[in-house]
Amino acid sequence: MTGVPAEATTPGPAVDRKMLEALVCPVTQGRLQYDAAGQELISSTARLAFPIRNGIPIMLAAEARELD
Template sequence: MSEAQAPQGPAFDRRMLEALVCPETRGVLEYDATAQELISRGAGLAFPIRNGIPVMLVDEARVLDS
């Protein structure tokens, strides 16, 4: 199995987006399926999704390139 086809663990449930907000701005999040991240444009942060679970800690977030 190639790396692109390898399973990445449990899938993220998009319905969670209705309940989740950015912990920094309380704004809307966007789901990036390719990077397995939740994006907060307002805060300029990308929160990782690990094993299907969003890690909503600012210290764990990646700063977005401008």
């Protein structure tokens, strides 16, 4: 889980870096971290992981995974 930049070695469909930079957590309005391996956007403050499916971030709290 490091920063927002999507690398060329990202598993799954490519994720648009500019789009990731513009997204914020829908719960806290805070910054998100991109987890390329898990294909998720992580909100440390809300303790939620939002899935990325087919290159599209699913920014619904109901679809997010709670973090331990």
